[in-house]
Amino acid sequence: MILIDGKKAAAELRQELKHEVTDLKAKYNKVPGLTVILIGDLTPSQIYVRNKEKSANEVGLKSEVIKYPDSVEEKTVLEKIEELNKDETVSGILVQLPLPKHIDKQKVIETILPSKDVDGFHPMNVGNLSSGYESSVPCTPLGCYLLIKKVEPNLNGKKAVIVGRSNLNGKPMTQLLLKENCTVTITHSKTKDLKAECLEADIIVAAVGIPELVKGDWVKKDTIVIDVGINKTDNGIVGDVDFDEVSKKAKALTPVPGGVGPMTIACLLKNTIECFKRSQI
Numbered sequence: 337m338i339l340i341d342g343k344k345a346a347a348e349l350r351q352e353l354k355h356e357v358t359d360l361k362a363k364y365n366k367v368p369g370l371t372v373i374l375i376g377d378l379t380p381s382q383i384y385v386r387n388k389e390k391s392a393n394e395v396g397l398k399s400e401v402i403k404y405p406d407s408v409e410e411k412t413v414l415e416k417i418e419e420l421n422k423d424e425t426v427s428g429i430l431v432q433l434p435l436p437k438h439i440d441k442q443k444v445i446e447t448i449l450p451s452k453d454v455d456g457f458h459p460m461n462v463g464n465l466s467s468g469y470e471s472s473v474p475c476t477p478l479g480c481y482l483l484i485k486k487v488e489p490n491l492n493g494k495k496a497v498i499v500g501r502s503n504l505n506g507k508p509m510t511q512l513l514l515k516e517n518c519t520v521t522i523t524h525s526k527t528k529d530l531k532a533e534c535l536e537a538d539i540i541v542a543a544v545g546i547p548e549l550v551k552g553d554w555v556k557k558d559t560i561v562i563d564v565g566i567n568k569t570d571n572g573i574v575g576d577v578d579f580d581e582v583s584k585k586a587k588a589l590t591p592v593p594g595g596v597g598p599m600t601i602a603c604l605l606k607n608t609i610e611c612f613k614r615s616q617i
């Protein structure tokens with residue numbers, strides 16, 4: 337069984353991106369900039385943002401975090417985004433989710449210029465991705481995609497089963513694998529026989545939020561299994577895949593932690609650099 341090392345893959349990607357930033361700096365005399373807006377004091381969000389900032393600095397991006405208290409008015413946030421949209425030193429804007437209830441998430445997402453939307457959540461980017469055009473791609477599925485390609489560069493005709501249909505993970509994952517000529521089945525909470533669907537798969541991507549949902553007898557040998565889940569349990573953090581069981585069956589599997597998670601941030605940096613490059617044309 338191949339244990340897909342997301343930490344190592346992310347470190348390699350950051351190294352590549354660091355070289356790219358050096359080259360861009362030599363060519364344009366400026367570097368891509370990432371601005372993150374953090375609202376409130378949720379501990380997980382603070383940790384994510386700190387890690388994003390650290391990684392951005394590591395690859396040489398210009399990075400800035402703008403913090404607001406929970407009580408900030410929606411108008412203040414939208415005005416700040418408008419200001420950042422016009423700022424040429426800002427290549428990418430990310431508003432850390434979740435947001436306080438009084439702030440309309442969709443309004444925030446749609447205020448970010450599609451060309452600076454490093455999360456790939458703007459409807460324009462969602463549409464472009466599903467039409468097969470150039471777009472920002474949500475960071476977690478992009479990371480999953482890069483990990484799958486490391487194990488299996490040619491995905492032509494492979495059967496992929498995506499468990500979970502969220503806008504954040506399942507749906508964009510489907511589009512990425514369709515582009516690679518996979519035959520993709522997207523499953524969800526109303527799917528009749530999830531085990532039977534998974535047993536057909538050459539690739540399984542589980543993004544559900546249910547601890548150890550995918551079992552060993554749901555998986556063929558030779559299946560590549562990507563576990564997106566991050567679930568807090570009494571036994572610590574576990575994924576959506578039963579690691580002990582599935583690792584005995586699958587061809588390749590991502591661990592949790594140390595699989596998809598580290599790739600998500602590296603892909604955010606990659607998206608920022610892509611936004612910068614597109615803005616220079």
Ligand code: NAD
Binds near residue numbers: 501502524597
């Ligand atoms: P979500 O709650 O938005 O979506 C979950 C999906 O799972 C839904 O489409 C639902 O239909 C489906 N589902 C629910 N119960 C099911 C069942 N019994 N069988 C089949 N499908 C079922 O979740 P999300 O935002 O996509 O996140 C999924 C998981 O991924 C969570 O554990 C989250 O913490 C994790 N996550 C990890 C990263 C990372 O960087 N590794 C990033 C984002 C999310």
